[in-house]
Amino acid sequence: DAEITQSPRHKITETGRQVTLACHQTWNHNNMFWYRQDLGHGLRLIHYSYGVQDTNKGEVSDGYSVSRSNTEDLPLTLESAASSQTSVYFCASSLAGAQETQYFGPGTRLLVL
Amino acid sequence: QKEVEQNSGPLSVPEGAIASLNCTYSDRGSQSFFWYRQYSGKSPELIMFIYSNGDKEDGRFTAQLNKASQYVSLLIRDSQPSDSATYLCAVKSGGGADGLTFGKGTHLIIQP
DSSP states (O other), X not given: OOOEEEEOSEEEEXXXXXEEEEEEESSOOSXXXXXXXXXXXXXXXXXXXXXXXXXXXXXXXXXEEEOOSSSSBOOEEEXXXXXXXXXXXXXXXXXXXXXXXXXXXXXXXXXXX | XXXXXXXXXXXXXXXXXXXEEEEEESOTTEXXXXXXXXXXXXXXXXXXXXXXXXXXXXXXXXXXXXXXXXXXEEEESSOOGGGOEEEEEEEEESSSSOOOEEOXXXXXXXXX
16 A cells, blocks of 8 residues: 655654654655644644655755655755754655645654753 | 634533534635644544535535635534544645645544
């Protein structure tokens, strides 16, 4: 069955380290997204991509980067982890189109000490 | 700044009753509206989407959209304890691959 997976599911890191969170989907969706979810803020968009070699900044992109080298993967990199980046991170994907529905991965819980 | 507002709750509803969840949005250009359910510690799961004014029914769920009032709601009929979760309203503006703007969610509790 087609699916969207994220790894690792849990991660503890230290301030200043580089961290990469993986997202892989087998639906052949063009569009992929990264969100973070924090108490009191809900889900907020970090970066998104509508195809290979395309990336765009979302609402809270500072300190994060993504790259899209194939259709299936959109890794999220925290260049120098900060305690403010402790959060739950969700990857999502959707088909191209004006009214596409997004489907979410299981999430990665990140703790920055 | 696009905003989506929901009452955080908790909203407590007796089993078998109708649960009514509401959402307002600020961007008049919004075109697509989604309701997601999220259980504690899990990822958001799509329940329904609606694009046109009026009602859309799917089983026990009915989504209602009023673009003039910038208001979207979700009704859950015959509420079950398994419906207890946080319900997220999400809005998408226009075409393209823009992400969704989410409300903070309403925590729904179905009392047996």
